[in-house]
Amino acid sequence: MAEVLVLVKPSQGKVTKSTLEALTIARGLGEPAAVVVGEPGLASSITDKLGEYGAAKVYVAESDEFGDYLVTPQVAVLEKLVRDGEPAAVLIPSTQEGKEVAGRLAVRLGNGVLTDVVSLDTDGIATQVVFAGSTIVKSKVSRGIPLVTIRPSSVTPTPAPTTPSVEPVAVALGEADRLARVKERVTEAKGARPELTEASIVVSGGRGVGSADNFKLVEELADLLGAAVGASRAATDSGFYPHQFQVGQTGKTVSPQLYVALGISGAIQHRAGMQTSKTIVAVNKDNEAPIFELADFGVVGDLFKVVPQAAEEIRKHKA
DSSP, X not given: OOEEEEEEOOBXXXXXXXXXXXXXXXXXXXXXXXXXXXXXXXXXXXXXXXXXXXXXEEEEEEOGGGGGSSSHHHHHHHHHHHHHHOOSEEEEEOSHHHHHHHHHHHHHHTOOOEEEEEEEOTTSEEEEEETTTTEEEEEEOSSSSOEEEEOTTSSOOOOOOOXXXXXXXXXXXXXXXXXXXXXXXXXXXXXXXXXXXXXXXXXXXXXXXXXXXXXXXXXXXXXXXXXXXXXXXXXXXXXXXXXXXXXXXXXXXXXXXXXXXXXXXXOHHHHTTTTTOSEEEEEESOTTOTHHHHOSEEEESOHHHHHHHHHHHHHHHHO
16 A cells, blocks of 8 residues: 655644644545654654554654754655655645645655645545635646645544554755755744634634724633634734634634634635534624524624623533
8 A cells, every 4th residue: 555645743742633634634545654854852752643543654854953944854855755655645734834845845846736625535636625615626636646735624633543663764955955044933922722723612703893802702702611712804804803813714724613603794705714613603693694504503692792691601500
């Protein structure tokens, strides 16, 4: 069975949900092989988790200098593995960095590339959802192997425990790989809330929240539920909440177990980023808001009256 390479990009030393999704898809194509590129010691902390989700092999490329560069070490390692091993496909999480890795790798290999893929069949035919979820496209790389980036929240990660073998990969960076060097890294301060794309519960606010100060109501409900906070494009464009929390076609894609939409009309741009959520609850005073077409449970009412009542009931159950 041919290998399917899956690029691993841990966050704070942990395997991300997007990597587990890629491993889940890879199992349907061949034998998953995780590729870990980073500073020494990184792979040893995550190998068990990768094996839990089906990685039969873990390729490890570690070097003290890899942390001094952004994407070029990952590109160089993947290029070597593709040229040496002829894998069935290469899967990369469709983050901003992942898309750059895929693009650079495609140029080096003279290979086709597909981005934001939600599924990939054994014939290499990829499914992409475009135009804010209104159109489904079937695509295939016409030159080279399937080289694709996997859209976040496309599938539910499912375990398939195995004990992976570990194989070191030696790669020397060329002169072109060293043209841009990282001089300083600043870690963004994070609170106790889960990361937006990793959270099992998300509470999002829209234009109906009314102001940045009123977003405290959204945050309060999120904290009671142990949820991440999201926002619609209308809310972020209005300055109610930072853009990095935007959910939608031009923001982040989420697929939590529970998605709570407060004061969000449900424009197609927003729906594209959350419509695969398992359960959707919407609160909006407009009974004709498009979000109700998607919601499993809808409350037509003033969110400034509904949310405090809901919060009080949650506190009673937690007491």
